[in-house]
Amino acid sequence: MSSPDVQKAWLVFRQGRPERALKLDINWPVPKRLRPGEVLVRTQAAALNPVGWKLMKLLPSFLARRPHIAEHDFAGVIVDSNRTDFKDGDEVFGWVPAMLSIKTGQGALTQFIRVPADHIVFRPPNITPIQAAGLSLAGMTAYQALFNVAKLEADQTIFISGGSTAVGAFAIQLAKAAGARVTATASGKNEGFVRDHGADNFIDYTQVDLPKYLAQHPPDPKYNVIFDAVGSVDPGLYTSSEAYLAPGGVFITTDPSPQKASISQIWMLLKTITAAITPRWLGGIKREYRVISVKNDLKDLQAFQKFVADGSVKPIVDSVFEFDDVLKAYERIMSKRATGKVVVKVA
Helix, strand or coil, X not given: CCCCCEEEEEEECCCCCHHHHEEEEEEEECCCCCCCCEEEEEEEEEECCHHHHHHHHHCCHHHHCCCEECCCEEEEEEEECCCCCCCCCCEEEEECCHHHHHHHCCCCCECEEEEEHHHEEECCCCCCHHHHCCCHHHHHHHHHHHXXXXXXXXXXXXEEECCCCHHHHXXXXXXXXXXXXXXXXXXXXXXXXXXXXXXXXEEECCCCCHHHHHHHCCCCCCEEXXXXXXXXXXXXXXXXXXXXXXXXXXXXXXXXXXXXXCHHHHHHHHHHHHHHHCCHHHCCCCCEEEEECCCCCHHHHHHHHHHHHCCCCCCCEEEEECHHHHHHHHHHHHCCCCCCEEEEECC
């Protein structure tokens, strides 16, 4: 299949918030030279991720090698299979991890993307490109946390903080597919969303002090896994966890990062780090603390795709924006009111 010489692409060209860091280039070159193992994909849809705008805001340009194309998750159609196991016309979804984006300049908010074939899988016919676009990064994060780190098994119990986030909602569905019993938190207005995705029990975190509430109402038996899908810098949920996390259980969190550069936020992060690294023999918490940093693994992506294909995991789309309205899409994800993925239609 042929491709044009130039395309539209949203470029990160400077450090800052999206409205300052991004610009739309209508003459960005389409990749023509593919390395062995790479394919060229015509992008149908792309999804935004918190890591996208956080890296724009925090990472200096000399480290990010700007300009480069923004974002990481996409769905599309292969236009040059380049002697891989795919063929032209295959419908796929996948992702460009942050370090690969820095290395190659590639990203999801573009009409054509050059990507290694081991970063994509076939799109199941039971979902659309819009739905598939937001699966990879959040889905892989939840999958690797539950199965690679926690080793979650049937009949175990898991507590998920942030059940209305994309990572949290995928984690709920994966845990239920594995046969576990799930308690999840969100604000009261999102209780229906969380329960619809499979949570057995719900806690409105806006109405209680979570660590205190759990310590006073510990489950019986205690949780085998606690998964903080928000990446909170507040150490309380972990430092009080001996009251409600079973011996041998594991506390997992996405990368904890301050919501703003305030003294209180930074102080809480330092307290969390101290609690996590203090040995038990020096009075540290007698529960394992792990940070999940998602990595590309084709077997994991294929395993997650099977959950989607058989209907055990359903895509989570909060809202859809046109390609020219990317800045409005970033306003939505940065509002922290999105339940699920914010998706941009590309083609």
